[in-house]
Amino acid sequence: MSVLRSIVASVRVGWYREFNWTNPLLGFSMRTVGPLAGVIAASSVYFVGSSAARSFSPSQLAFILIGAALYTHVAAYSWVPTLAIAEGKWTYVFPQVFISPHSSLPYLTGRTLASFFSSTLTVIVSLVLSFFILSSVFNTSIPFTVTPLSVTLLFFAMLVNILAAFGLGLLLSAYALFATKFEWALPTYVAGLLMVFSEALFPVSFLPHPVSDVANVLPFTEFMRASRQAMIQGGDVYSYFSYIGLATLGGVILLAMGFLAFRYAENRARRLGVIDKKTA
Amino acid sequence: MNVLDERLNDAPKIREDQPGLRNVMNRVDAEITVEVDGLRREFDSKEGKVTALDGVNLQVRKGEIFGVLGPNGAGKTTMIRILSTLLLPTSGKAGVMGFDVEKEPEKIRAVINMASGAERAGYDFISARGNLWFFSQLYGIPSEEAHKRINELSDMLGLQNYLDRKFYALSTGYKQRVTLVRAFINDPKVVFLDEPTIGLDVMTALSIREYILKQAKEHGRTILIATHNMAEVDAICNRVAIIDKGKILACDTPAALKRSLGAPSLVLEVSPVPAPASLEPLGKLDGVKGYTSSVDEERGLSRIQVVVDSDGSAQSVIDSVRKSGMTVVSNWRQQATLEEVFVALVGRGFREREHEAA
Amino acid sequence: MKLHSNPWLRTAYARLWVRAKSIYGEPLWVAVNVGFPFFTSFSFTMVYRAYGLGAYAGFAILGGVMISFWGNVLWSMASQFNWDKQVGLFEIYISSPAPITAILVGMSLGGILGTAPSAAMVAILGWVIFAPPIHPFWPAVVLVFSLTLASLYAMGMALSSLYLAYGREADSVNEALHEPVSLISGVYFPSVGGISPFPFAVQAAASLVPLTIGMDALRQSLGFPIKVAFIPLYIEALILALMALILLLASSRALRFLENKGRRTGSIAVRQR
Numbered sequence: 001m002s003v004l005r006s007i008v009a010s011v012r013v014g015w016y017r018e019f020n021w022t023n024p025l026l027g028f029s030m031r032t033v034g035p036l037a038g039v040i041a042a043s044s045v046y047f048v049g050s051s052a053a054r055s056f057s058p059s060q061l062a063f064i065l066i067g068a069a070l071y072t073h074v075a076a077y078s079w080v081p082t083l084a085i086a087e088g089k090w091t092y093v094f095p096q097v098f099i100s101p102h103s104s105l106p107y108l109t110g111r112t113l114a115s116f117f118s119s120t121l122t123v124i125v126s127l128v129l130s131f132f133i134l135s136s137v138f139n140t141s142i143p144f145t146v147t148p149l150s151v152t153l154l155f156f157a158m159l160v161n162i163l164a165a166f167g168l169g170l171l172l173s174a175y176a177l178f179a180t181k182f183e184w185a186l187p188t189y190v191a192g193l194l195m196v197f198s199e200a201l202f203p204v205s206f207l208p209h210p211v212s213d214v215a216n217v218l219p220f221t222e223f224m225r226a227s228r229q230a231m232i233q234g235g236d237v238y239s240y241f242s243y244i245g246l247a248t249l250g251g252v253i254l255l256a257m258g259f260l261a262f263r264y265a266e267n268r269a270r271r272l273g274v275i276d277k278k279t280a
Numbered sequence: 281m282n283v284l285d286e287r288l289n290d291a292p293k294i295r296e297d298q299p300g301l302r303n304v305m306n307r308v309d310a311e312i313t314v315e316v317d318g319l320r321r322e323f324d325s326k327e328g329k330v331t332a333l334d335g336v337n338l339q340v341r342k343g344e345i346f347g348v349l350g351p352n353g354a355g356k357t358t359m360i361r362i363l364s365t366l367l368l369p370t371s372g373k374a375g376v377m378g379f380d381v382e383k384e385p386e387k388i389r390a391v392i393n394m395a396s397g398a399e400r401a402g403y404d405f406i407s408a409r410g411n412l413w414f415f416s417q418l419y420g421i422p423s424e425e426a427h428k429r430i431n432e433l434s435d436m437l438g439l440q441n442y443l444d445r446k447f448y449a450l451s452t453g454y455k456q457r458v459t460l461v462r463a464f465i466n467d468p469k470v471v472f473l474d475e476p477t478i479g480l481d482v483m484t485a486l487s488i489r490e491y492i493l494k495q496a497k498e499h500g501r502t503i504l505i506a507t508h509n510m511a512e513v514d515a516i517c518n519r520v521a522i523i524d525k526g527k528i529l530a531c532d533t534p535a536a537l538k539r540s541l542g543a544p545s546l547v548l549e550v551s552p553v554p555a556p557a558s559l560e561p562l563g564k565l566d567g568v569k570g571y572t573s574s575v576d577e578e579r580g581l582s583r584i585q586v587v588v589d590s591d592g593s594a595q596s597v598i599d600s601v602r603k604s605g606m607t608v609v610s611n612w613r614q615q616a617t618l619e620e621v622f623v624a625l626v627g628r629g630f631r632e633r634e635h636e637a638a
Numbered sequence: 639m640k641l642h643s644n645p646w647l648r649t650a651y652a653r654l655w656v657r658a659k660s661i662y663g664e665p666l667w668v669a670v671n672v673g674f675p676f677f678t679s680f681s682f683t684m685v686y687r688a689y690g691l692g693a694y695a696g697f698a699i700l701g702g703v704m705i706s707f708w709g710n711v712l713w714s715m716a717s718q719f720n721w722d723k724q725v726g727l728f729e730i731y732i733s734s735p736a737p738i739t740a741i742l743v744g745m746s747l748g749g750i751l752g753t754a755p756s757a758a759m760v761a762i763l764g765w766v767i768f769a770p771p772i773h774p775f776w777p778a779v780v781l782v783f784s785l786t787l788a789s790l791y792a793m794g795m796a797l798s799s800l801y802l803a804y805g806r807e808a809d810s811v812n813e814a815l816h817e818p819v820s821l822i823s824g825v826y827f828p829s830v831g832g833i834s835p836f837p838f839a840v841q842a843a844a845s846l847v848p849l850t851i852g853m854d855a856l857r858q859s860l861g862f863p864i865k866v867a868f869i870p871l872y873i874e875a876l877i878l879a880l881m882a883l884i885l886l887l888a889s890s891r892a893l894r895f896l897e898n899k900g901r902r903t904g905s906i907a908v909r910q911r
């Protein structure tokens with residue numbers, strides 16, 4: 001089980017990388033203010049718009065709040081494999097990992113898991129904080145369901161979503177493997193796309209027709225829907241599990257695609273000789 | 281300011297032994313371009329105070345290539361950083377072209393340049409030429425003039441065909457060439473080079489040395505080189521200061537330093553490889569100024585270089601090694617190198633010194 | 639010496655050239671840089687449309703434009719000297735006679751020039767797709783836009799000296815600043831004035847950030863549908879100019895101070911040899 005061993009070791013490396021702070025509390029705060037501000041900003045946009053139109057509804061606010069928070073979650077850790085590769089080419093860590101017996105997949109898995117843990121922490125904290133801040137600033141009661149069951153279901157959805165997020169991460173890092181430019185910028189680009197297509201802030205049915213169909217079947221979209229079923233009052237367990245089913249299916253497909261792309265990219269990168277090439 | 285130390289005054293005025301350098305101005309009455317007087321520099325570190333420079337005195341003259349030779353951690357880089365206005369002295373004085381590093385850094389910056397072999401500074405997505413032009417603009421050089429200089433200097437280093445490549449696409453050796461073109465781009469009067477050939481292959485290193493030599497000879501620039509490469513010092517330096525633990529132990533022409541050892545040194549190959557401690561008595565023998573050893577793993581033996589003061593002492597070293605139970609596989613005498621000068625001054629070689637420090 | 643003619647202008651121009659060239663040398667950068675700002679502003683526009691007011695779409699599009707510059711200020715101004723230090727460029731700047739202010743100004747202008755194409759793309763795309771209702775008074779827009787950029791980049795200069803002082807964690811600080819500053823300065827919605835969702839104390843605090851005043855001034859001059867203006871436009875313009883000036887002076891002083899401190903403590907070069 002030496003694969004497992006290298007995954008665990010990589011989780012630890014990733015954990016140190018994420019929390020490489022002299023003061024852990026300060027470090028955690030610094031990592032949390034970003035997502036928190038993002039959630040509040042999205043909610044404020046909704047508030048300003050809906051107030052002016054006199055159509056404010058607390059459940060829509062809850063919809064946005066959950067979506068914005070989970071969006072930052074996915075965006076934060078799906079790009080970690082790319083980061084690990086691009087940065088590792090600089091520090092020469094990546095070529096070393098690449099030529100190790102199990103090559104780089106366990107390493108990338110481990111780094112992704114570490115980042116999943118840490119961004120889950122920051123997202124939970126920012127979700128809770130924004131809930132309180134927004135309830136008071138907007139003077140409204142946000143209809144969240146917070147029970148042991150709903151929270152468990154939310155975590156379960158987040159776990160399922162690792163499939164899709166890691167699949168996306170592998171697709172991006174397949175590019176990063178042989179790229180000598182844009183590999184730092186591409187994940188941000190894709191994160192932007194994700195905001196539009198994953199029903200993070202508005203129902204994808206508002207998108208023009210063929211595009212909305214694509215967005216409709218993305219595992220990330222199903223993950224958002226499942227999480228909202230779990231956390232917002234009025235959700236039901238049946239729809240939750242049907243969304244989870246779809247998210248799992250899509251996640252497996254995306255993961256398989258990511259895996260194949262990564263394998264292809266490995267060969268291509270070796271042919272091009274760029275596994276250990278530093279770029280800016 | 282009278283900081284000439286005695287050894288320096290005793291230095292031969294013209295070097296007869298290296299015809300290639302005969303044109304270099306090396307007279308005591310030549311203009312003094314770099315002057316260091318009682319220079320100290322301390323750093324605060326986790327383990328307490330580190331003294332990087334401990335009362336250094338130096339004078340370098342116009343047109344001179346001056347080597348600062350010492351093991352890792354000796355204080356070479358610290359000295360260069362002080363002289364190139366990146367670091368202030370803790371106490372003592374340092375001046376370049378008559379300007380004080382502490383009070384007149386702007387005046388110094390206009391007439392110097394510096395480069396480090398460890399540095400690969402440049403903008404990746406800009407061509408080598410673009411980078412060099414950029415650096416020339418930091419000195420306000422008109423573009424036409426700048427490009428002329430870039431072409432000239434690049435020609436000397438065989439860089440001309442690479443000037444249009446993006447910086448990131450250059451190999452280590454060519455990045456280093458770009459750095460060395462940059463170091464002379466502003467027609468500097470004094471140039472500080474920190475390990476200019478570190479990590480380069482022999483041929484590249486040779487061409488870089490030739491380039492440095494030309495810069496001093498043809499343009500009368502003063503060049504101060506920090507290095508722990510003895511061959512480099514031997515090849516191009518008019519004078520060298522040997523530095524260890526922040527102190528200058530000797531300062532003279534390489535030839536005079538080697539001559540000062542008197543007798544040729546003794547090299548012993550012994551087997552089996554002795555424990556380092558079992559060699560220690562060697563250093564205490566009469567007439568032994570110091571020794572350094574290295575292991576030849578392939579042949580399974582240890583090579584010991586002993587600096588001795590006479591042929592008689594050499595013989596007694598051999599005898600005592602035999603007596604201690606080691607087999608002397610072979611032994612010979614050889615003309616002293618700068619390494620042996622260091623051994624004579626410190627008692628141990630660069631390797632051991634760096635090992636101690638680590 | 640006749641070689642040395644007006645180093646300030648030459649340095650600033652050269653720094654501008656290097657920065658702009660890195661971007662224009664690779665035209666695809668524009669397409670890549672458009673991505674995130676465009677998609678976020680697209681999403682927020684959709685939020686306005688989906689839940690309320692399509693008329694507010696302009697807020698989000700303007701936000702996408704300005705967020706491009708704010709990102710550029712953070713990632714390419716504030717943390718630039720730290721990066722330069724890592725690769726050994728900073729010590730070359732310091733040991734040369736070039737004035738550090740010239741480098742900063744050149745870097746800013748280069749950054750503005752390099753960001754302009756992608757920011758313009760965001761504006762054009764947003765305009766074409768959503769056609770938000772605006773009634774711009776163009777001379778004011780141009781003036782206010784320039785002043786906003788001036789104060790924003792002056793803030794970048796001030797940050798760059800702060801980062802130099804507190805070193806290493808520059809990237810994390812950038813990440814920590816990016817969203818919160820966008821939030822309080824109201825990049826995607828008016829954070830100050832009549833329709834701000836924030837209490838007055840927060841609005842007052844937010845006004846200390848140049849971007850806040852700049853965003854509000856831009857919204858006013860573009861004739862966005864804001865019911866109650868925060869502060870009259872001409873006063874905002876004055877404030878912006880003042881902020882730019884103060885930040886510029888402060889950062890040049892701070893940098894001189896840090897250079898001296900760095901020479902004392904030995905922190906100008908990272909210890910790489």
Ligand SMILES: Nc1ncnc2c1ncn2[C@@H]1O[C@H](COP(=O)(O)OP(=O)(O)OP(=O)(O)O)[C@@H](O)[C@H]1O
Pocket residue numbers: 323324325330331332350351352353354355356357358359508903904905909911
């Ligand atoms: N910024 C600093 N902070 C703390 N200590 C320092 C600093 N710079 C140098 N030192 C210490 O000062 C001493 C001299 O260092 P310096 O870099 O000058 O040596 P060197 O001769 O250039 O060595 P090398 O051959 O390894 O380059 C060393 O002990 C080093 O650890």
Ligand SMILES: [Mg+2]
Pocket residue numbers: 356357358474911
């Ligand atoms: Mg050194």
